[in-house]
Every structure is written in C-alpha cells, then in structure tokens.
Amino acid sequence: MTALLTVEHLTMRFGGLTAVDDLSFTAAAREITAIIGPNGAGKTTVFNCLTGFYKPTVGRLTLAHDGGTYLLEQLDGHCIAKDAKVARTFQNIRLFARMTVLENLIVAQHNRLMRASGYTLLGLFGHPRYARAEKEAVELARHWLERTRLTDLADWEAGNLPYGAQRRLEIARAMCTRPTLLCLDEPAAGLNPRESGELNHLLQAIRDEDGVGVLLIEHDMSVVMQISDHVVVLDYGRRIADGPPEAVRNDPAVIRAYLGEEEDEELPPEIVADLGGTP
Amino acid sequence: MALAEPRPPAGMAILPVLRDALAAGFVALALALPMIGFETVDVSGGGLGLETRFGAVAVAVVTVMVGRIALSLIAHGAAVPVLAVSVTVTGFALYRAIGGDTVSGLVGVAAAVLSIRAAIAAWRGLPWPADARLVVPPAVVGLRRALPAAFLALALVFPFLPFVDQRVLDIAILVLTYVMLGWGLNIVVGLAGLLDLGYVAFYAVGAYTFGILADSAGFSFWMALPLGGLLAALFGILLGFPVLRLRGDYLAIVTLGFGEIIRIVLLNWYEVTGGPNGISSIPRPSFFGMPFRASANEGETTFADFFGLEFSPMHRVIFLYFIILAMALVVNAFTRRIRRMPVGRAWEALREDEIACRSLGINPTNTKLSAFAIGAGFAGFAGCFFAARQGFISPESFTFIESAVILAIVVLGGMGSQLGIVLAAIVLIGLPEFLRELNQFRMLAFGAGMVGIMVWRPLGLLAHREPTIRLHPPRGTESRGAEGRGAEGRGAGQ
Incomplete structure (x- = not known):
C-alpha cells in the first residue's frame, strides 16, 4: 500500500474558531478512505483545504503519484486539479446547469483540449489536431456516461436532470479530469437505497478498475461501512479514530462522539443496526 | 377593457357576472371621471378653463x-361568439375612427384587445391531442433554420433594394454598428456572464485611437483598424485585472466607473483628445486606396472613375454599409467558432459556476481576462468604424446611455443568442429612428417596447441556447429535442 495523500498536522482556524485541529492521516492509492464525523466536525473544511479553496493555517498536504509529488497547500486552486490531479464533487451539487450533460463532461477536459487547440489559435482555424482531441474527449465522456447510466440524457441541460442523475453526473465530470484522487463530499446525500447501492458499485469500480484513490465524506453508514477500506473519524476538528471500518465501528470514542456520553452501555438496537452491526 | 383576470366561476350564473361587470364599471367611472371627464382649454384672453366630457366618460364606462x-x-x-362580435365591433369602430372620431378609435382598440383574448382562448380550446402543443411542427423548425440565412441574404442585397435611400441606409449602418457591439458585448455578458456596464469605454478607445492617429500621424482607416482593436483589447485586460474577484452587482459598479473614467479623461485631456471639441476631419475609408470623391486629387483615381460610374454620394454609404456588415459577420463567425473551443466552453462554465470551474482545473483569471480582452477588442474595431463614418468624434458619443443601450440589446435579444441580438438591435435602434415622426413620444414608445418584451419574453426575444456539441443527433419533431434548437444564430455568419 502506497500513500497517495499524506495529511500532516493540518490546522485550519477561522478567527477564534478552530475548525480542524492538528489532523494527520494518509489515504492510499487504490483504496477508498472515508472521513466521517458528526455535523460540524470539520470534514468539509478538510476537503476545502485539500482542493485549494482554503489555505490551511498550519500543515502539510502531500500528494504523490507517478506524475510527481505536489504540496497541495502551496498550489493555486485550479492547479490542484490541473497538475496534482485531485478532483472533487460538492455537498450541494455544482453543475453547469444551463449547459448540457455532455458539455459538462467536455468542460472537465478543458486543459487537455486547450493544449490540443494550441490555446485556441490552432482550433479557431480548424486544425485537425483539435478535431481529433475533441473526438477523444467525447469518447471519454461517452465512457463515463455509460458508467453512470446517463447516455440517453447526454443532450439534456444538466439543470433539468433528476437529482440522482445530477449526483452521478458530478462524479462523471470529476472522473473526466482523469484524476488520481477523487474527493466526494456526501455523494449519497438524498439518494434512495437503490441509488446508493448503485453508487457503491460505481465507487468500487472506480477504485478497482480505474485505480483511482477515493476520499469520501459520508453520513450514510451503509455506504461507508460497505465500501471503505479505511475510515478516519473526526469530532470537533480532531481525529478520534482511524482504521478499518470494523475497528472504527466498535471504537468507544466513536460511539461516544455520535451518541453523546451515555450512562447505560446498551445502545438502542436501531442505532447498532445503523452502524452496521447486529443488535 | 380588462382590469384584471376574471376568476373563472363554477357554473354559468348571470347574477355574479353582472355584479362583476358593475364593480368594474364603478372602478372605471371613478378613474374616468377625473381623467377623461374634464379637459383644460385655453380661454380666449388668457387663462385656462375647464370643459366637461361626460359623454366620453359614459362611453368608457x-x-x-x-x-x-x-x-x-x-x-x-x-x-x-365573443370573438365574432368583438372582431365586428373592432372593424366598425376603427372604420369610424378613420373618419376622425377619437372615441370610436379607443372603443375599437378595446375591442381589438378583446378579440385577441378571445382568439387565444378559442385556440387553446381547440381539441388538440394531449401533447400536440409541445411538438414543434417541421415547417416551424425549417423556418427557424432558414431565418438566419434569409437575414443574411436580405442584408447582402439591402443597399440595392428600390425603396432604400440614403436615410434608410444610414439607419441600417447604425443598426449594424449596434449589432456588432451587441455581438461583442455578448461574449462578455452573454457567454462569460460578466456584467459590464462600461462597454462603451472600449468603443471610445477604438474611435479615439483612429481619431488621434489620423490627426497626428495621418493614419488611414485600414491602418488604424487593427491598432484600435488591439488597444481596446489592452484596455479590456487593464479593466479586467482589478475586477477579477468581483461578480454581479459589484462588477457592474466598477465597470460603470471605468466607463466614466475613460469619458472624463477624453473630456479633460485637451492636448491629446481635443476635449469637448473632439476630433474632426477624420479621413473616410478608401476602397483599396481609391477615395469616394467627386474629383480626384493629384495622383489618385476615384472609385467612380475607376469603375466608370457616375459619381454618387451613395457609393460611399453603400461601401460603409458593406464594411460594417463584413465586420459584424466576422464577429459573429468568431463567436460561433469560439463557443466550440475549450475557452468558449470555459466562459460559459464560468458563467454557470466559478467554483466548479476551479475544481476542474480551469484558470478563472485567464478565462475572464480573455473574455474581457476579446469583447473589448471588437468594441475597438466598431469604434474605429464609427470614427470613420462620422468623420468627427467627441466624448458626447460615449456616454453611459450608450453602454446601457448595448446591454439592453444583449439582454432583450436573449443572453447569448446571436440572432436575438440582431432582432433586438433592429427593435431598439432601427424603430426609434423610423419613429422620429412620433416626436416627444418616441422615448415613451421605446420604453413601452422594452417593458413589453420583458413582460412577454422575460428571457429575451430568443432565449434558447444551442448546445455546442451533441452526442445524439437532434430529433426534429420530438418535443424535448426541439427545445433550444435552431434559435441560435445558426448559419448567420456562414
């Protein structure tokens, strides 16, 4: 197991509020790493630091893959996707609503197409290299449309898609940037059980077939416990547990964080079921 | 006349209908009595008197x-039946109105409005199949496709049409200038979604570039044209840098300020720009070095001589018309192509969601600056043309109202729609020129037209967006495939 992403001593303060406090963990290549924790634990802040939307107060974020080693905290926002190959989705979906599904996926391949079009100049005069690159881009888009069952909706405006399809499109769009690390912010939020089952298969395929590391924020424990290889638990910005799902599920600190300090040790059976155990 | 939408009652009961009509009549009476019932008249010997018009009030009620x-x-x-009766009344009343009866005319207008309402209701009431209204008939699709080509053909033969005199052609040149400006601003506002209220500044930069170069260095139009565009593009980048982080209202305010700065500099930098006096005697464009003049200077051949024509001032106007037509078509062709380039798609993506753009590795800085620069460059070209056409420029021509009109053309045309901008420019620039007979009511009609468009077409005249790329071929008669197709300026530039 090689560490794809290494987070060391990450701290993020907003004025007097410490959203993330001295957090360290690693995410391996070809593995699904889940970050879980109660609301307000700082999960999305970690994502925003990773993807360049915040500059961390303290800490080092190292991403290492075949293409080189990048210090994410020093890169410009757009370079994190362009050079370090980190793609992300958003908790509240951010699609290009008035563009079609296919256009969303083509925009995701912007940098590759930009180079092929000679930074627009060659493309403007109809250079065949751009036509070829665009064709390849459409093929990649078609591949991900098929993987996410959106082929029939390819020419729809993205804003008109049903909710579940929008979630899938966001993942397809992130994958079209050819990432090495895919960060998903609550991808199962608002999905029905059948859809979140499909999501599990999709994410497992992205890990196993495409060899992409997945970093996942999720509240839906059925997703987290079934597919993640590694779980990091945050509470009040601190890491309170780290390990394989089975170990984390039974960790008393985790149970305390989710349920508060309880005097009786017995958990209500439905909560145990939610956590994936047997009552 | 309709005061409000009548509530559809459950069954046909005469009493509520009468009560409703009485209430409407009472409101009409209350309004009409002061507004129609009294007329001020000049009393001989000075002063005003009141005359009553209770007959007209009764007619109104x-x-x-x-x-x-x-x-x-x-x-x-x-x-x-209502349609039949109201059409008859309309015809009869308007017939009497021609005879000079104002009251009949107003009744006729009311009856005409009623006819339209009845016609719409009758149309909706026809026994259509369930989804027939969603299907666009193939004839309409064909018409939409053919429309831009028809426009282009009309534009090419327009100067030679029998009814086109110099006045009409001058208006056409003006409309085309605004079409070009609209297409240029469309890149910034329609595609990249950057609300620019100071667009006229770049127009001014282009015009003054030519004016100053012609005045001091003797540049001709064709030499100054590329420089005007380049300099305006440079100013676009100059404006772009400080406003990179701004969006929406804040961006609008700063660009508005930038437009005013340029105008005030032009007004006060007397040594260079001539201040409020402007720059005059700017040379006219020549046809490959051949001027449009009655008699040639030393070593020159005039256009008319070369082609063995009799000199006519129309030649120059027709030539100017074709220059601006060609420039506008270049802008159109450029826009249509660049929408299919990665940078064009990035502009549209930036308009939709800047944060998502950044997460996909698109550099927002470069993308925004390129939109500003290219949009400004086109305004610079148009400015050069404007200076050449007028032969005289002053800061008066580059006030905020110009920016507002150009923006109105883009918004009313339907953001991002090329053909919509042509229609909006004709409506906003062409019609007021033809309506000069209306005198002081001209701007009123202009305002009413704008309000009307925003009420009936809140997204602009042609609000459909043509996708830049498709996976499946469009399906002509199927309703979903028909959405948003054909409306874009397809073929307008090619």
Missing part, C-alpha cells in the same frame, strides 16, 4: 362593463 361581461363569457367557454 359602458365599454369597460361590456368588455368585462365578454371576458366572463370567454372564461365560460363562449370564446368563439
């Missing part, structure tokens, strides 16, 4: 009541 009853009848499904 009866018209409103009858109209209200008719609307109730339409709501009850009696649209066809």
Whole structure:
C-alpha cells in the first residue's frame, strides 16, 4: 500500500474558531478512505483545504503519484486539479446547469483540449489536431456516461436532470479530469437505497478498475461501512479514530462522539443496526 | 377593457357576472371621471378653463362593463361568439375612427384587445391531442433554420433594394454598428456572464485611437483598424485585472466607473483628445486606396472613375454599409467558432459556476481576462468604424446611455443568442429612428417596447441556447429535442 495523500498536522482556524485541529492521516492509492464525523466536525473544511479553496493555517498536504509529488497547500486552486490531479464533487451539487450533460463532461477536459487547440489559435482555424482531441474527449465522456447510466440524457441541460442523475453526473465530470484522487463530499446525500447501492458499485469500480484513490465524506453508514477500506473519524476538528471500518465501528470514542456520553452501555438496537452491526 | 383576470366561476350564473361587470364599471367611472371627464382649454384672453366630457366618460364606462361581461363569457367557454362580435365591433369602430372620431378609435382598440383574448382562448380550446402543443411542427423548425440565412441574404442585397435611400441606409449602418457591439458585448455578458456596464469605454478607445492617429500621424482607416482593436483589447485586460474577484452587482459598479473614467479623461485631456471639441476631419475609408470623391486629387483615381460610374454620394454609404456588415459577420463567425473551443466552453462554465470551474482545473483569471480582452477588442474595431463614418468624434458619443443601450440589446435579444441580438438591435435602434415622426413620444414608445418584451419574453426575444456539441443527433419533431434548437444564430455568419 502506497500513500497517495499524506495529511500532516493540518490546522485550519477561522478567527477564534478552530475548525480542524492538528489532523494527520494518509489515504492510499487504490483504496477508498472515508472521513466521517458528526455535523460540524470539520470534514468539509478538510476537503476545502485539500482542493485549494482554503489555505490551511498550519500543515502539510502531500500528494504523490507517478506524475510527481505536489504540496497541495502551496498550489493555486485550479492547479490542484490541473497538475496534482485531485478532483472533487460538492455537498450541494455544482453543475453547469444551463449547459448540457455532455458539455459538462467536455468542460472537465478543458486543459487537455486547450493544449490540443494550441490555446485556441490552432482550433479557431480548424486544425485537425483539435478535431481529433475533441473526438477523444467525447469518447471519454461517452465512457463515463455509460458508467453512470446517463447516455440517453447526454443532450439534456444538466439543470433539468433528476437529482440522482445530477449526483452521478458530478462524479462523471470529476472522473473526466482523469484524476488520481477523487474527493466526494456526501455523494449519497438524498439518494434512495437503490441509488446508493448503485453508487457503491460505481465507487468500487472506480477504485478497482480505474485505480483511482477515493476520499469520501459520508453520513450514510451503509455506504461507508460497505465500501471503505479505511475510515478516519473526526469530532470537533480532531481525529478520534482511524482504521478499518470494523475497528472504527466498535471504537468507544466513536460511539461516544455520535451518541453523546451515555450512562447505560446498551445502545438502542436501531442505532447498532445503523452502524452496521447486529443488535 | 380588462382590469384584471376574471376568476373563472363554477357554473354559468348571470347574477355574479353582472355584479362583476358593475364593480368594474364603478372602478372605471371613478378613474374616468377625473381623467377623461374634464379637459383644460385655453380661454380666449388668457387663462385656462375647464370643459366637461361626460359623454366620453359614459362611453368608457359602458365599454369597460361590456368588455368585462365578454371576458366572463370567454372564461365560460363562449370564446368563439365573443370573438365574432368583438372582431365586428373592432372593424366598425376603427372604420369610424378613420373618419376622425377619437372615441370610436379607443372603443375599437378595446375591442381589438378583446378579440385577441378571445382568439387565444378559442385556440387553446381547440381539441388538440394531449401533447400536440409541445411538438414543434417541421415547417416551424425549417423556418427557424432558414431565418438566419434569409437575414443574411436580405442584408447582402439591402443597399440595392428600390425603396432604400440614403436615410434608410444610414439607419441600417447604425443598426449594424449596434449589432456588432451587441455581438461583442455578448461574449462578455452573454457567454462569460460578466456584467459590464462600461462597454462603451472600449468603443471610445477604438474611435479615439483612429481619431488621434489620423490627426497626428495621418493614419488611414485600414491602418488604424487593427491598432484600435488591439488597444481596446489592452484596455479590456487593464479593466479586467482589478475586477477579477468581483461578480454581479459589484462588477457592474466598477465597470460603470471605468466607463466614466475613460469619458472624463477624453473630456479633460485637451492636448491629446481635443476635449469637448473632439476630433474632426477624420479621413473616410478608401476602397483599396481609391477615395469616394467627386474629383480626384493629384495622383489618385476615384472609385467612380475607376469603375466608370457616375459619381454618387451613395457609393460611399453603400461601401460603409458593406464594411460594417463584413465586420459584424466576422464577429459573429468568431463567436460561433469560439463557443466550440475549450475557452468558449470555459466562459460559459464560468458563467454557470466559478467554483466548479476551479475544481476542474480551469484558470478563472485567464478565462475572464480573455473574455474581457476579446469583447473589448471588437468594441475597438466598431469604434474605429464609427470614427470613420462620422468623420468627427467627441466624448458626447460615449456616454453611459450608450453602454446601457448595448446591454439592453444583449439582454432583450436573449443572453447569448446571436440572432436575438440582431432582432433586438433592429427593435431598439432601427424603430426609434423610423419613429422620429412620433416626436416627444418616441422615448415613451421605446420604453413601452422594452417593458413589453420583458413582460412577454422575460428571457429575451430568443432565449434558447444551442448546445455546442451533441452526442445524439437532434430529433426534429420530438418535443424535448426541439427545445433550444435552431434559435441560435445558426448559419448567420456562414
């Protein structure tokens, strides 16, 4: 197991509020790493630091893959996707609503197409290299449309898609940037059980077939416990547990964080079921 | 006349309808009595007197009541008889109005409005199949496709049409200038979604570039044209840098300020720009070095001599018309191509969601600056043309109202729609010129037109967006495939 992403001593303060406090963990290549924790634990802040939307107060974020080693905290926002190959989705979906599904996926391949079009100049005069690159881009888009069952909706405006399809499109769009690390912010939020089952298969395929590391924020424990290889638990910005799902599920600190300090040790059976155990 | 939408009652009851009509009549009476009932007249020997017009008030009240009853009848499904009666009344009243009867004319207008309402209701009431209204008939699709080509053909032969004299052609040149400016601003506002209220500044930069170069260095139009565009593009980048982080209202305010800065500099930098006096005697464009003059200077051949034509001032106007037509078509062709380039798609993506753009590795700085620069460059070209056409420029021509009009053309045309901008420019620039006969009511008609467009077409005249790329071929008669197709300026530039 090689560490794809290494987070060391990450701290993020907003004025007097410490959203993330001295957090360290690693995410391996070809593995699904889940970050879980109660609301307000700082999960999305970690994502925003990773993807360049915040500059961390303290800490080092190292991403290492075949293409080189990048210090994410020093890169410009757009370079994190362009050079370090980190793609992300958003908790509240951010699609290009008035563009079609296919256009969303083509925009995701912007940098590759930009180079092929000679930074627009060659493309403007109809250079065949751009036509070829665009064709390849459409093929990649078609591949991900098929993987996410959106082929029939390819020419729809993205804003008109049903909710579940929008979630899938966001993942397809992130994958079209050819990432090495895919960060998903609550991808199962608002999905029905059948859809979140499909999501599990999709994410497992992205890990196993495409060899992409997945970093996942999720509240839906059925997703987290079934597919993640590694779980990091945050509470009040601190890491309170780290390990394989089975170990984390039974960790008393985790149970305390989710349920508060309880005097009786017995958990209500439905909560145990939610956590994936047997009552 | 309709005061409000009548509530559709459950069954046909005469009493509520009458009560409704009486209420409407009462409101009409209250309004009409002060507004129509009294007229101020000049009393001989100075001073004003009042005259009463109670007959007209009675006509107005009866018209409103009858109209209200008719609307109730339409709501009850009696649209066809109402249509028949109201059309008859319209015809009769307008016939009397031609004879000089104002009151009949107003009744006729009311009846005409009623006819339209009845016709719409009758049309909706026809026994259509469930989804027939969603299907666009193939003829309409064909028409939409053919429309831009028809426009282009008309534009090419326009100067040679029999009814086109110099005045009409001058208006056409003006409209085309605004079409070009609209297409240029469309890149910034329609595609990249950057609300620019100071666009006229770049127009001014282009015009003054040519003016100053012609005045001090003797540049011709064709030499100054590329420089004007380049300098304006440079100013676009200059404006772009400080506003990179701004969006929406804040961006609008800063660009508005930038437009004013340019105008005030032009007004006060007397040594270079001539201040409020402007720059005059700017040379006219020549046809490959051949001027459009009655007699040639030393060593020159005039256009008319070369082609063996009799000199006519129309030649120059026609030539100017074709220059601006060609420039506008270049802008159009460029826009249509660049929408299919990665940078064009990035502009549109930036308009939709800047944060998502950054997460996909798109550099927002470069993308925004390129939109500003290219949009400004086109305004610079248009400015050069403007200076060459007028032969005289002053800061008066580059006030905020110009920016507002160009922005109005883009918004009313339907953001991002090329053909919509042509239509909007014709409506906003062409019509007011033709309506000069209306005198002081001209701007009123202009305002009413804008309000009308925003009420009936809140997204602009042609609000459809043509996708830049498709996976499946469009399906002509299927409703979903028909959405948003054909409306874009397809073929307008090619």
